[in-house]
Amino acid sequence: MIGAGTVGASCAWHLQRRGANVTLIDSELPGQSTSFGNAGCISKTSVFPFSHPGVIRKVPRWLLDPGGPVRIRWSQLPRVAPWLYRFWRAGSRGRVAEIIAAQLTLMEHVVSDFDEILAATGSEHLRATRGAILLYETEAGFAADAWKYRERERHGLSWRRLERDELAALEPRVRLGSGVALFEPLWQHVTDPGGMTARFADAAVERGANWIRDRVKGIATDPAGVTVDTVSGRRLRADRLILATGVWSNRLLRPLGFKVPLMPKRGYHTMFAQPAIELNHPVMSASRHVLLTPMAGGLRISGTAEFATLDTPPDYARARALVDVARQFVPDLGGSGVTEWMGQRPMMPDSLPVLGPLPGREHVVCAFGHGHYGLTQGPTTGKLIARMVFGEDPGIDLAPFSITRF
């Protein structure tokens, strides 16, 4: 099992609990990569792909706005362009309907799968179940997304519009202006995503899993199983290998003859360990794509979609810009003990993860590409992968998540 992010740690925990003999390998400590600094939201209602009809028309405006949600490092455009083309293709009306249907099959289970793993690992205190608040700057902005709320209602994914006095009672620090506020009762949030992930990995180890801190440099398959070579010279054998290597997955897939359109979609956060204000819920600007989350370690402001290749140095000006943007709806935002962070969402053009065995090399099982929802879908992925490994019916149709869909 390679990768100890939320996805890999969840897979390790489920597999070990089912009686598999698990070895978990990561070059970093569990939960210290992308799974460390995310916004912490278990967003069950996020079933919509990022590419959909009309989204491309918004991109030029976003790119021209220095505080806008999307950024491309122009020197890297030739390397990013083929992915953007696939992204655009995934946004046709028919494809969007298929993607929503596939996401619903995963999202249906995310809360109960969190209930299970949090209870079993003694991590329940790391989750808050108060819902979240979503803001639109204008009625027109809300109207442009109305199709999403109609679609959600068809699937029982409830939401409600907040009156101004209700918003003031729930979040007195938020300024709505002439915008629209919604309450998301089905959202939950994790107050320490990195710590929670480490607990999942630790719980697997307590049940007998082996933990190895090392970097995998190569994988070879044969009819009986898989051989893994690490940079420190270890050679490990397994009858099954789970690839939960997030945004780095192509580096291990390429020598096996596979390459997926996996884009690092970078996000940033700024965190105030001692915030000047308190928020009671995650508050997200749907117009600005910035999310404020009250965490155990302070107040986290996260967002941004920056397209740049792996290993491009972070630009922490993006993290600082998030705070300026957030002050437009939380004017008193500030505090001390500031830290900044960058993480790379493993993003597929159709916003769906890659789950399941590699064709022709069935001993290798993919569990990566969760994009914006790897925290939300980590425990559910772990459960599905364990069912697959034990030869059981995974309980959902895995065809939409196959590596062969591209």
Ligand SMILES: Cc1cc2nc3c(=O)[nH]c(=O)nc-3n(C[C@H](O)[C@H](O)[C@H](O)COP(=O)(O)OP(=O)(O)OC[C@H]3O[C@@H](n4cnc5c(N)ncnc54)[C@H](O)[C@@H]3O)c2cc1C
């Ligand atoms: C700003 C931001 C906000 C976000 N907010 C949310 C949110 O609110 N809700 C949500 O659901 N998701 C959110 N996400 C997305 C979420 O963080 C990711 O989808 C998730 O962390 C991916 O988890 P993972 O386990 O696949 O990858 P990772 O956490 O990146 O783990 C992969 C691991 O594989 C290891 N690895 C890779 N290659 C090798 C190798 N060769 N040898 C050994 N180890 C290797 C890496 O070291 C790493 O630890 C957000 C992301 C960002 C950037």
